[in-house]
Amino acid sequence: MAFSRSAVEELSALHGEPDWLRARRLTSFGIYEGLAVPDTKRQEDWRQVDLKGLDLEAYAPFQQPNGRAPLGTLENVGATLRQRGTSPAVVSIAPELTQRGVIFMPLAEAARAHPELVQRYLFTGVKPEQDKFAALHGALFSGGTFLYVPDGVTIDEPLVSQFWSAGSGAAVLPHSLVIGGKGSRFQYVDEFLSGDRQEAALASGSAEVFLEEGANVGYVALQHWSIKTWQFANQRFQLGRDSHLNAVTIALGGQMARLRVEAILQGPGSSADLKGLFFGTGDQAFDFRTLQDHVGPHTTSDLLFKGALRDRAKSVYVGVVRVEPEARGSSSNQANRNLLLSEKAKATSEPILEILNNDILRCSHGATVGPVDPEHLFYLESRGIPHPVAERMLVQGFLGEVLDRITVPQVREAVDQELAARID
Amino acid sequence: MADFEIKDLRVSVEGREILKGVSLSVNKGEVHAVMGPNGSGKSTLSHTLMGHPNYKVISGQVLFKGKNILALQPEERAKLGMFLALQYPVVVPGITMSNFLRTAINAKRGYDGKDKSKAINVKEFRALLRDEMSVLRMDDSFLSRYVNEGFSGGEKKRAEILQMAVLKPEIAILDETDSGLDIDSIKFVSDAVNRMRGPELGVLIITHYTRVLKFIKPDYVHVLVNGEFVRSGGPELADWLEAKGYSEWVKEPAKAPAALEAK
Structure with a gap:
């Protein structure tokens, strides 16, 4: 049917x-x-x-x-x-x-x-x-x-x-x-x-x-x-x-x-904290489109999307911050951070700002795409931590910033378990 | 043969030769100071010894426990008993000091996530840290913070020495551990290092200034200039350098910014 x-x-x-x-x-x-x-x-x-x-x-x-x-x-x-x-x-x-x-x-x-x-x-x-x-x-x-x-x-x-x-x-x-x-x-x-x-x-x-x-x-x-x-x-x-x-x-x-x-x-005065986390393996593809639409005055938004990709996994992030004409005194932040764990993994990130009122406190954005920091790896390995363990710790640490925001213990546990099983 | 032997080591960074044939013998129980002006190759020496991937060995050997360690990965060198206290310890977000230290200790004990009896238990871990942290004037809050995140310069260096204290290396390389420290921090760090001195530990202190050597007395002093050792002697050589500086070998500004040294 x-x-x-x-x-x-x-x-x-x-x-x-x-x-x-x-x-x-x-x-x-x-x-x-x-x-x-x-x-x-x-x-x-x-x-x-x-x-x-x-x-x-x-x-x-x-x-x-x-x-x-x-x-x-x-x-x-x-x-x-x-x-x-x-x-x-x-x-x-x-x-x-x-x-x-x-x-x-x-x-x-x-x-x-x-x-x-x-x-x-x-x-x-x-x-x-x-x-x-x-x-x-x-x-x-x-x-x-x-x-x-x-x-x-x-x-x-x-x-x-x-x-x-x-x-x-x-x-x-x-x-x-x-x-x-x-x-x-x-x-x-x-x-x-x-x-x-x-x-x-x-x-x-x-x-x-x-x-x-x-x-x-x-x-x-x-x-x-x-x-x-x-x-x-x-x-x-x-x-x-x-x-x-x-x-x-x-x-x-x-x-x-x-x-x-x-x-x-x-x-007026409303605020949104938006966090995202993704982990992709194999041929998985993620596509995120976000909008932080500041309509009222003195509104605040803070967005952070973080993900790690291995194998041939891909992600696309497109994030719009819009400050509407009435939204004076608003403040927004947008960040997208991507960790590539293999040569063929791919992430693209595109911030879009539409500012229709310049009387704003702050409007910042940033994006990063890259492998695990070799200096971090060296540091952990120089303490005797084996490479795969060091890499897993760094991925978990990278995602931890978002994981720590999951205040529901059962959900946190489920995510931790799945990540631990898939990162290795 | 010495316990730790560097033989005619030549190293390049980004295609430029920095160390031009360096030899040095360190026995356990000895403290050697490697001193030199900025750009002399001090950090290249420390990083090469620990196996940093950016440093390319052209020729030479480093023998420790019957192995040429230059062929080993950093983790293997650490397991063999080497330790490097970094001049600029990196911030590792998302990993707590406690997790970092515990994982490192467990790695040394051969715990691979399977045989739980090899892992350090909470009580032992606590006891191990308590003494060292009090010598270094570090409180418990350090353990729940992310590795080096938000640490002051002094806190970072103390955290390095704490790692050394719990990992108990046989050969420790302290790379500019005194740089950027106030006099109190230098004392705490020196106390901690002096506590560890003994027949089972050989130390290589790499430093630009003689200041730290007033607190950690070296047995031998070596002067590294332009990638080569130009003079070696006893502790009196440090006093001589205190008075004369490196002017015999290089033209140096009165106050050299240490941060500009090639990493």
Whole structure:
């Protein structure tokens, strides 16, 4: 079964979605049909992306049934949602959180139970018009999480979603919609996994996060799809007045994993800390497009994307800092650092500044691409540390700056383990 | 034959010959000072002995424990018992001093990540560091900081000597360990080195100035000029240099900026 209107209708019915949501899916599908696969030669935003070998017809829009997500234990979390493909999600949430008005449930369920909230926010950040893949995501998103944290509510333990791929040959398109009320404070984690590291899949894994006035939100995305996954994902953060975002995105999987991260610093005094980490081996390719959009005055953003590549792995980083006319007194920093661990690994980095208001405090950017520093290697080796150990320590040290920002212990552990296994 | 023997060593850097046939014998239990003006090849000597990849050996041998160590990787030289305290220790972000020291100690003990009984345990590690750190006036916060990151000049040099103290080399090369240090730091560093002196350690102190030699008394002094040893003698040679400088061999500005020396 290819991507079709009937597939959209079938999926919507399967989730028992209300009419308005089915209508939105169908509108997105119309956009999908009307758009061509991006032209990587002519479309600025898609330059350097290698789409050779991508055959959208090769993927089933969903598989049914596709079994349950594995249920490992997660400790010290406030809530979990686990979903495999389009199957019903398994949710658990501390009763105390529900009592305080926290809503944490599958997106389709929220569309029925809280239509006013979902309708108002869904796909207003990640718009289906953006490109063919975003439209496909809007039409056939396989499920996802809805999280609403009311005004003034602080949650100490992280809330975690785990999305598993549906099996070889299927699309898996999860979507998280997160709303942090005024003065709320919490951490939310999206984890994307494949049961089999070799299975072929088409994936997204997108998130829209809205921070209302004074909200302080941590967002972590940990992507370890199979190494035969095509990923087209979007993260969009909308920041209200004096809100603060701490986002960490980790990309470990994918054959070609594209991720767009956009922070819209709308509210005066809002600030965003955006960290990214990637590690590629074999023939993996990563593609990151970031936007730090300073709309309101006195907004601050700090971005750091760091990655290490070995074998023939590649990465493209294109980062835009935009200071809009109203954004006086803003401050931004952008850095992309790439470590090449083999001769054939390749990283390109392109910063783009669009400054429309010169009354800014600071706007800095920097990019580096290079091998492990031979002076560092010599230093460690001169202390008797064997070359492979020294190299592994230096890679971990290099990535540590971002790893140290993952405040959720389970996620940190998972990443450390995978890196340790793959760096050697 | 001496315990550590440099024989007619010639070395080039970026195609230029810097060391032009240097020979030196160091026995364990001895402290040798290698002195020389800027650009004489002092740092080339120290880096070549430790196996830095930028220094190309043209000819010569360095014999230690029955091996020509010039054929060995830096890690193998370290395992054999050599140590180099760098003039400019590098900042290594993301690796804590504690992790760095523990990994180095474990490497020396032959721990390869498998046989846990070879690895140093937390208690031993603590005990090993406690004494040395107090001599060097270093507090515990050093251990959780990244290697040399944000360290002052004096802290970097003390951290080098701390590494030497826990790795217990048999041949230690101290490259301009006194440069950039205030007098207190020189004392702390010298105390730590003097504690380690003994029949199991041979030391090569490389320095431009005689100042440090008032605290670490050498048994022998060698003057290196333009890639060759031009004079050797006992500790009195240092006093002579203190008075005369290197003017016999080179024209020198009164205050030579040490940082300009070829690395």
